[in-house]
Amino acid sequence: MGANYRCVLLTSDRPDLADAAETFARKRFNVRHVSRHARDEREFPRAAAAAIASGDVDFLLNYLAPMIVPAGVLGCVRREAVNFHPASPAWPGVGSASYALYHGDSMFGVTAHRMTSRVDAGDIVRVIRFPVRPDDTCETLFDRALGATLSLFYQVCEELVSVGQLCPSGDRWERAAITRAEFEQWMTLSATDPPGEIARKVRALRHSRLPGPFFEIDGVRVEVPRNRDSGGASKGESSFRDRCGLTQSTRGKHD
Template identity: 35%
Template sequence: MPAVLALLCPQEDARHLGAVLAAADRELVVVTAADTAQLERTVAEAGGVDRIVAFRTDSIVPADLLRQVPGPSYNFHPGPPGYPGRHPFAFALYDGAAQYGVTAHEMVERVDAGPIVGTLSFPLPDRPDADWLIDRTYTALVQLFVILAPQLARIGTPLPRTDLAWDQRRRCTAKALDVLRALPPDIGSEEMERRVRALRSVRHQGIRPHLTLHGRKFVLEEE
């Protein structure tokens, strides 16, 4: 029987990524899912899968589902190893990073903690825009996926691990994002500009900075 790979990704990416995998192995069966619930149904309907690959998704693959897969499953993270977690672009912009990138890694129970199997990095211009960085990151994710697709399609063989390691000191958690978003009333102009630049994203309006005064919350609007 042909091997079955489950692809967890946004619906708009599924057709393109599926075609890339099909070009790597014409016998490979690729099934797709847009979120965790759909993934669980898809795996059950397929009678199990041989590999799960997650790409550009906020959905978390449950540990018990990972254990049902014979070998490693993989995730494509929209940030470098130095920024594990959600919305890594915001923290990199706040830090004034000169370099950014994307990471492919084995999925384990803890999010963005498994062995790294590939990275792709690129330099950042001076004072980059958040949405520019999101677009550039997406391009790098697709590039890394295309590079690794022949190995991903070779179901019986795990991808070689690199010597790279995650830097968990800068983990991008919801709590850390909330701290970054909450502007203190006495914030200076330089710190205000750093936070606004990091969090001003048209596509991620829910992460915009806010100021609370006298029990009322004021959220930054797009200029």
């Protein structure tokens, strides 16, 4: 156990990743609190805040937990508060894999950074990068990123054990963190969008476990049906309406 360092660990509720991260951390630190959180949770756990408020927690490790850590909590961590972001420094915030696919990035990755009061804005301490494959979807790219975060977590923990602190890697965030509201707006298609734009966003956003993309016609916002192929978009607006099942009678059900 590294110098008997004390840590608080927050993880996602995905069992394979959370189990591995917790097991690894417990072998190296005195873990004062660990909790798992669903992707829609926003409130910082009170038990974690209480443990950190004691003033003897050296490290706060946020491994894919979705909530923002309050500034007051960060200020009570003795050494390092580290977040593990499942994307490269090019894409802070939400929707990272989708934006990378949409913009045709050749590389993706995962980022460990110090936490500040601003989301995905603190000093970057380590990055793992890997190529985007020609056949990648949002789902395959994001799943590979999640797997890479575990390797990143191991590397950062080993450095904390051996050194007790982290050094900036020299990497820089390339933009401000993309917000949930901005991503939701970007996910929304229109029947007047060019066919190529529709196809690119469907490829960039389609995921079997997450919603989107959506279309909005005449003020109605509905998820693009999953049994429809984006290739038909080239036939134009009327084809897009038919492909999405947005007939006049269907629209009436949503009014």
